[in-house]
Amino acid sequence: MKERILAEAERLFWKYGVRLVTMEDIARQLGISKKTIYQHFNDKEQIIYQVIADKAVKNQSEVACMTTTASNPVEEILQVLNMMQKHAEQVSPNLLIDIKRHYPQAFALFRQYKEHQIMRSILENIQKGISQGLYRSDINPAILARLRVEQIELAFNSELFPTDQYTMHQIQHELIHHFVRGMLTEKGFATYNAYCPKPSEYNPTINPE
Amino acid sequence: MKERILAEAERLFWKYGVRLVTMEDIARQLGISKKTIYQHFNDKEQIIYQVIADKAVKNQSEVACMTTTASNPVEEILQVLNMMQKHAEQVSPNLLIDIKRHYPQAFALFRQYKEHQIMRSILENIQKGISQGLYRSDINPAILARLRVEQIELAFNSELFPTDQYTMHQIQHELIHHFVRGMLTEKGFATYNAYCPKPSEYNPTINPE
Numbered sequence: 001m002k003e004r005i006l007a008e009a010e011r012l013f014w015k016y017g018v019r020l021v022t023m024e025d026i027a028r029q030l031g032i033s034k035k036t037i038y039q040h041f042n043d044k045e046q047i048i049y050q051v052i053a054d055k056a057v058k059n060q061s062e063v064a065c066m067t068t069t070a071s072n073p074v075e076e077i078l079q080v081l082n083m084m085q086k087h088a089e090q091v092s093p094n095l096l097i098d099i100k101r102h103y104p105q106a107f108a109l110f111r112q113y114k115e116h117q118i119m120r121s122i123l124e125n126i127q128k129g130i131s132q133g134l135y136r137s138d139i140n141p142a143i144l145a146r147l148r149v150e151q152i153e154l155a156f157n158s159e160l161f162p163t164d165q166y167t168m169h170q171i172q173h174e175l176i177h178h179f180v181r182g183m184l185t186e187k188g189f190a191t192y193n194a195y196c197p198k199p200s201e202y203n204p205t206i207n208p209e
Numbered sequence: 210m211k212e213r214i215l216a217e218a219e220r221l222f223w224k225y226g227v228r229l230v231t232m233e234d235i236a237r238q239l240g241i242s243k244k245t246i247y248q249h250f251n252d253k254e255q256i257i258y259q260v261i262a263d264k265a266v267k268n269q270s271e272v273a274c275m276t277t278t279a280s281n282p283v284e285e286i287l288q289v290l291n292m293m294q295k296h297a298e299q300v301s302p303n304l305l306i307d308i309k310r311h312y313p314q315a316f317a318l319f320r321q322y323k324e325h326q327i328m329r330s331i332l333e334n335i336q337k338g339i340s341q342g343l344y345r346s347d348i349n350p351a352i353l354a355r356l357r358v359e360q361i362e363l364a365f366n367s368e369l370f371p372t373d374q375y376t377m378h379q380i381q382h383e384l385i386h387h388f389v390r391g392m393l394t395e396k397g398f399a400t401y402n403a404y405c406p407k408p409s410e411y412n413p414t415i416n417p418e
Contacts, residue, residue: 139383139387140379140383142374143370143375143379143380143383143384144383144387146369146370147360147363147384147387150363150369151356154356154359160355160359161352161355165351166352170349170352171352174348174349174352174353175352175356177391178348178353178356178388178391178392179387179391180391181390181391181392181393182386182387182388182389182390182391183387183390184390
């Protein structure tokens with residue numbers, strides 16, 4: 001039952017944010033009573049906390065899997081984009097804002113996940129890219145990893161990116177491709193171009209005419 | 210006298226942030242009494258407000274000047290970097306944090322400057338770059354301009370970039386070069402490479418071997 005509650009809560013939180021979803025809503029969707037939910041969780045914060053904890057573990061193993069199967073760091077980062085976009089399509093921009101404003105423990109957990117796992121994955125990606133000659137050797141990995149990590153929250157900021165003007169998909173796509181391209185060497189561009197769909201307008205090569 | 214007070218306050222604020230500098234400090238440096246300062250300003254917030262207002266006008270005309278003299282958008286953005294670095298060398302990372310936390314009117318003015326003038330300059334730069342074939346035609350100018358504008362505050366965030374690990378100069382350099390490179394077309398790279406000092410390690414060309 002605990003797993004069913006978490007799965008349904010996740011679906012609803014992702015779709016509407018956390019604040020608008022009540023314990024009642026979750027119970028109704030599952031055809032159970034609120035009392036059953038309270039047998040497993042004290043309050044909504046405990047549910048969102050557990051959802052984030054589970055999500056962090058799951059995302060991390062997806063990323064670890066990509067790191068193993070991708071043949072190079074450029075492919076790896078573009079696979080992570082695909083993964084994010086699959087999630088992003090379903091996600092309400094309210095989600096992170098609600099958590100930040102109203103669920104401090106859950107937000108602290110997200111921050112911790114961001115500062116540790118995500119940061120480390122990005123740093124490793126950058127260092128691998130440099131050592132394979134795909135990213136410039138003159139970049140500062142720590143500064144750019146920080147930039148990338150901050151972009152994750154930036155994309156959720158609907159004051160900066162009003163939801164009636166941009167989709168999350170569009171923002172993530174724009175930011176990640178720009179992020180990768182800014183690091184590429186000539187060799188890196190050859191690899192990058194091989195992974196990107198390229199109508200000539202869409203993805204001009206940097207190779208010679 | 211008002212101009213002398215503003216000039217000295219600016220120098221002290223830039224060096225130590227706003228909070229640590231007292232009206233007494235400003236008076237002492239100028240060899241005047243505090244009373245003389247209070248003849249011109251009600252409080253420190255009024256001084257920092259005026260300093261920012263003057264700075265915004267001055268910066269904006271420097272940028273306008275670069276836009277006129279630079280022969281292309283890539284040169285223009287790299288000149289703005291030089292200008293920022295000249296200022297950044299002298300600036301305390303406390304400055305923006307102090308203003309954000311303790312001087313709401315001054316911060317609102319900075320925000321307004323950022324949202325209007327800076328945003329517009331960046332957008333114009335991106336649009337010109339695209340129309341001249343130096344930046345990719347498939348980028349979304351509004352999303353990337355927003356990214357760049359947010360990087361300005363990011364660089365000042367000493368929780369993210371601890372001052373014992375990074376200089377402002379280093380952060381700005383890294384972020385702006387990465388920002389420009391992420392937008393460049395092949396033609397853009399040729400132009401960019403012509404403006405950058407290039408020990409081969411430091412600035413690898415993207416042109417063919």
